[in-house]
Amino acid sequence: MPLIPAQPSANPGVKKDMEAVASLDRDAELMLRVREGDDTSFALLLERHRGPVVHFLYRMVQNPSVSEELAQEVFLRVYRSRATYEPTAKFTTWLFRIATHLALNWVRDGKKEKGHESLDEQVVDGVDRQVRDRQPTIEQEMLLEVKMTEVRQAIDALPAKQRAAVLMHKYEELEYAQIARALSCSESAVKSLLFRAYESLRSRLAHMAG
Amino acid sequence: MNCPTKQNEDAEILLDYCAQTLSPFETAEFEIHLKQCADCSRLVEAQKEVWGALDAWTPAPVSVNFDARLYARIAREQAAPAWQLWLGRIFRPPVPYPMWKSAIPLTVACALLTVGLYVRMPNATHAVQPQLHADKVDIEKVEKTLEDFDILTPPAQAPAGSM
Numbered sequence: 001m002p003l004i005p006a007q008p009s010a011n012p013g014v015k016k017d018m019e020a021v022a023s024l025d026r027d028a029e030l031m032l033r034v035r036e037g038d039d040t041s042f043a044l045l046l047e048r049h050r051g052p053v054v055h056f057l058y059r060m061v062q063n064p065s066v067s068e069e070l071a072q073e074v075f076l077r078v079y080r081s082r083a084t085y086e087p088t089a090k091f092t093t094w095l096f097r098i099a100t101h102l103a104l105n106w107v108r109d110g111k112k113e114k115g116h117e118s119l120d121e122q123v124v125d126g127v128d129r130q131v132r133d134r135q136p137t138i139e140q141e142m143l144l145e146v147k148m149t150e151v152r153q154a155i156d157a158l159p160a161k162q163r164a165a166v167l168m169h170k171y172e173e174l175e176y177a178q179i180a181r182a183l184s185c186s187e188s189a190v191k192s193l194l195f196r197a198y199e200s201l202r203s204r205l206a207h208m209a210g
Numbered sequence: 211m212n213c214p215t216k217q218n219e220d221a222e223i224l225l226d227y228c229a230q231t232l233s234p235f236e237t238a239e240f241e242i243h244l245k246q247c248a249d250c251s252r253l254v255e256a257q258k259e260v261w262g263a264l265d266a267w268t269p270a271p272v273s274v275n276f277d278a279r280l281y282a283r284i285a286r287e288q289a290a291p292a293w294q295l296w297l298g299r300i301f302r303p304p305v306p307y308p309m310w311k312s313a314i315p316l317t318v319a320c321a322l323l324t325v326g327l328y329v330r331m332p333n334a335t336h337a338v339q340p341q342l343h344a345d346k347v348d349i350e351k352v353e354k355t356l357e358d359f360d361i362l363t364p365p366a367q368a369p370a371g372s373m
Binding site: 043046050051054055058059064068071072075076079080144147148150151152155169170171173176191194195198201202205206208 | 221222225229253256257259260261263264266267269270271272273276277279280283284287298
């Protein structure tokens with residue numbers, strides 16, 4: 001969806017903030033407008049980040065309904081804190097910090113109900129649907145499903161923090177500094193988390209080569 | 211260049227190479243190294259396979275009523291009494307602030323207060339000591355006096371008709 005052109009704000013405080021973030025972040029600019037009561041900007045932020053946040057949470061918790069619930073909570077928290085928002089970092093960093101915090105809490109609290117969802121997952125994953133569109137043979141479809149199950153299991157077997165780091169690095173393409181802020185740790189700790197996580201994935205998925 | 215498999219601090223270059231986030235110069239430099247180093251070459255191949263496997267995992271699209279549900283929740287929240295909104299802001303921040311972080315300034319303040327009190331009353335401990343010493347002397351004197359009394363006092367004679 002194309003973004004609406006930025007309108008100059010009448011509030012001098014907002015003007016100053018916007019100058020500060022002008023080169024930093026388009027999303028932060030939109031969020032400053034939300035702070036001023038512009039709900040259209042919130043709709044734009046939602047449009048831009050709904051997919052990445054839901055998909056990140058889905059890969060974290062591997063449960064479609066829970067991931068959407070958590071994503072709703074993320075955007076609700078963003079909207080709730082609009083009045084106190086300060087553009088001190090990239091908007092996506094803040095957004096994924098909230099999402100990671102919620103996901104890690106959910107994982108920590110042991111709310112996993114994988115048994116109820118495992119059958120549904122085969123149906124809802126995008127890959128399986130794409131495969132059906134191309135009319136693959138039953139064998140191909142089964143092979144791909146097995147492969148995807150192994151990838152999901154390998155990701156799920158990672159410690160929660162490593163999993164979050166890999167997902168933000170691989171799928172959301174966040175920088176090390178952003179991942180560090182989202183996970184409340186140092187950049188070197190993130191690099192170490194990622195290296196260990198990919199090492200585990202390499203050993204778990206080695207047999208899938210070729 | 212240092213071999214990433216032998217130097218832990220350079221290990222990120224492997225990840226960045228597979229993620230294609232290296233600059234063209236760094237990429238070219240690393241590719242020269244790859245041609246000479248079998249260990250790195252193997253690691254990159256394995257990492258690329260993992261990368262490919264992860265690429266294949268695409269999640270389902272978001273529900274069509276996601277926004278409607280979210281706006282309904284926002285509307286419900288806005289219709290709530292003001293005191294609930296205030297409580298929500300206090301007890302449900304976007305990301306809770308770690309409690310130990312607020313304990314740091316408190317601990318520093320307590321330490322400074324303790325040091326300040328000590329500096330302000332440096333003789334406080336010395337002032338007590340003479341008193342303790344005096345008590346000790348007094349006790350010794352009392353003991354000595356009692357002993358003198360025992361020596362001076364003639365042994366008690368048994369009353370005549372008691373036997």
